[in-house]
Amino acid sequence: MLRAASRVPDHGKRTPFRFLRIEGDARLSLGERIAARSRARDPDASDSVIEKDRLRFMFAPTIVTVIARLGPDEKIPEQERLLTTGCVCFALLQAAQALGFGAQWLTGWVAYDPQIRTLLGIGDDEVVAGFIHIGTAQCEAPERERPDPVALLTDWTPE
């Protein structure tokens, strides 16, 4: 699954990404720390908010954190390396679904919080592109509204 996900457009072959797996008991350990951090961020948070944060990684057996590595690069713009990493997330969703799993790309405040980043070992020049939750789907994902591509299309013409 990770092999398929690693097969992405990658200008300059930088491999500007890595995977951090969260699985088994580590999921609840992480959730407890996230809940504590959530409480510290907002002492007035309701119990249900804290509980939601505690159980954040309990809905699927495996979560693959896809991390962009964006250190200095003389040739390839950071934007392109970030987009490569986003493609990894997308390809991982597709690979999981092709194998019959359910999969969901989630972020939320935990992807950006400095303390959670430290807890996950995210470096200063790294960003969390997404948490890809992978498991057995409990129901069919409802179809969502999709954009009308015709409305998004224009043609370039010389003025």
Add this chain to the structure above:
Amino acid sequence: MLRAASRVPDHGKRTPFRFLRIEGDARLSLGERIAARSRARDPDASDSVIEKDRLRFMFAPTIVTVIARLGPDEKIPEQERLLTTGCVCFALLQAAQALGFGAQWLTGWVAYDPQIRTLLGIGDDEVVAGFIHIGTAQCEAPERERPDPVALLTDWTPE
């Protein structure tokens, strides 16, 4: 093809992208302007460099410019909207290839140059995620080295 490409992960259903098609005679018109801009950027550029820029959009009959729209948003981080747009590029490549076309995601200095951006009508809060060149493949794309996913994977453990 654009319908398939528009079917991407999109946090908050922002549709943070649009398509600008460059096709037919517009390709060389654009190339002439790019060549002039290339000469202005570097008066010492060799003729072959200028010629390469002039013919930049002549290798495929259709080029779809995928543009991220990154205006202010209270809820969805810019990073996530940019990644959605990158997924559009990737999905467009996949859709084109699934239909038997060859397709390539290119950027280069023209994606970032202020004057070319203006020429293409790219807004201040927009960025070019990629030019997707679509046509009939003249040869099989050579396989490239791919990363070893095992080397990219670690497990999170509570310290």
